Amino acid sequence: MIHVEPRIAWQRELAPKIAEGLRGIGVPYAVTQARERFGSGLPILLGTNCWRAVEAHGPFLLIDRCSFGDPAAWVSLVLGGHGRRGDHRVPDAPEGSRWERYGVAVHPWRRGGERTVLCGQTETYSTRYATLGAWYSVAAPRCTDFRPHPEAIRQPAESCAAARLTITRSWEGCRLAVTLNSSIAVATVLAGIPTVTMDEGAMAWDVTGHHPDEVVTPDRTAWLHWLAWTQWTHDEIREGVPWPRFL
């Protein structure tokens, strides 16, 4: 069962491609706007916003925003959880061909810089922090700047204002990016910015520090090879390539 909210453009565009891919490998499917789980098949959920009732009552396959590359061309596929908490069905020892095929730029680690940028999120998606405010109150005192989430509609939490963080959208002079579990951490790691992730669900968990002032710059090669198996192109989905790994 493919759960889709047709009013969200990317979901409306992707659902027919998923249907085509499943049909191509002979897997029966249905497409629905239903907020509840029904039928015996594995629910395929597009996005994270609408399907809490489905997630709460059994296994699911989440198709969500990609970690790297063009969001109009890639999506992530993960079983049974959000981000790194789920199972991306990555091969045991992923070799690098899949990563190298897509030629994504990886910049050397930066050294120096003055600013520590706290990266905002829209929700926590974390069992560690019930609210964004709770996380901000821990991280903000160690930061100099605040980068709002591009889709955030609320103002920064009170704790950020109290810490007198400067609102920024620039990475210039950034010595450290502090995140909870947002996909922005993958982007900063690829850009060579040392990064902190404070929740195990973060896709960049393996190559980042986990305390607001912890700067780590490990070899990223193995992680990049792993990362390449966590997301798939729209064409691959339409051709049915990833489905045998998940169904």
Next chain:
Amino acid sequence: MAAVSLSPRRAEPLDIVTICKADAWIDDVLPRFASLVDAHCSGFVRRHILVVTEPASAPAAEGRTVGKLLDRGWHTVICRPLDDHHAGRRLLAFDALRAGLLGEFGLREALYMDPDTDVVADLCEVRRIAPDADLLWVANPLPLDPVLGDLRRYGFNPAGPPDQPVLMEPGFIYLRRDLRSEFDDVCGRYPEVNEFVPGSTYWNMVMLGLGPRAVRLPDDYNRTFWDVRAAVTTAKSVHFTGQWKLLQPHVEYDRPGQRIVIRADRNRAIPKPVGEAPDAIAVVAMFRDNAEYLPHAFDRFEAWERRGLRLRYHFLENDSSDATAMLLAGFLQGRSGRLESRSLAIPYLRRPGGQNYGRVMPLARMRSFIVDAAMSDEPAGEHEWTLLLDSDILFPEDLLDRVFAARALDPRPESIGMLTCYTQQLCRADQLPGDAVRCPTSPALALAGHYFDTFAFQDAHHRHHHPFCAFDRCRRCRDGGRPDDRRMLIPADRPIVDVAAAFGGLALVPTEILRDRRIRWTTYGSGYDQERVLSEHVVFCDRLRTITGRRVVVLQDVDCVYRV
């Protein structure tokens, strides 16, 4: 059956489910279905669809179908190939799917409707009817004899009084639990049922087997389109069956005005009629064992060719045991047109002494078939008319001159869509009144002014005068027991008579009108007496008039056409 009772109003959605093949209906029929549901059903309505695909269909095409349906707001779309548990009975598989829809869509209850249904009023109240019933059903307006026969044969007592049994219409049902096991059970237990509508038979068995847990809905919940009056005035939904499906895209409902508006085909403007005589004629004719008659017709056609008229011929011959087929093939050599020669799977009988209703539908199908064939070819001229000709019709060489001269006398000749003649019946002289006129070429035959084709004729007030004719000038009907009500009769001094329907064995129609494939022949029973069906020409003329807005006329002064 239990009495209809209402439950308190519930705030739950009305789930409407339909089943559709992955074919042209996705674009042609479903958008209308969806928009009418959305426009007329109040509250929270969710539309669900099961798309039946072909196993060999391309995945990309299926993906496009899913995309379209999501764009059009369908809540749940299930695509799957047809489960072929009922080998050789493809339609039965659709009925079986219908019985299991709730589980398929994860619904507790739902209204199933065939996709060729127009929802023209709010259906949400159906949720409140008989809340303890498992199945709510509507009556089928047709007493389907094969279904009734099967039910009685297997010990089911149809609903309703014995002399007026009522069958359910499986195209509109409200389900409160899956009935797939019940459906499969009757299919397995009674494998020998009619091949006409086996799904209807099994659904009626399921309904009757449920006893009081199956409740009949008020008839207004679903009507068939041919019951036009009910469809216009009170129906909440209207189901299009048979050839009415062709008309459905063009129908609009004016409920306050209690009328149906049939729009012109937006993709195809009806051409302006020509004011002058035709420059070409497409002859469309059907023959069977007419070897003796054909030389007469050929003689006329050849005369028209000699005058420079461009002609093309489309002949349908069936089951002749004489030289008819050979004569037709010979005539067509070197001429434009084609001969279709067929053997009917179920030959009909000709009974000269009486009305044979069984031949009406076969004739309708044959007429539509050969006209379809003719219309698939290019016209022979810019102002081509089509001559529809039956066998054994005698007509003079100057017939076309007479017809179009008479037409020119009409103040609005361009408004005429079908020209027919005052075809007279040639009778044995000794069977007619003394003032009958002897036929000059055959003294044993005589004329008494009797209009021949009374079965196909309906006057402007849709009155059917059969077996009498409606014309005051007919001496045979006057002396033969016709009710003496001259107000009902058409006076002899009216040269152009507007009628609801007529044929007379010979008619002329602008070819462009016949290129609209909705304007074809079919027939219907009365609903009370299924065997006495309508003349196929009544339906044809009705379509021609309603779709084109043009008139059907009898040229009373062109009375030089005879039926032997």
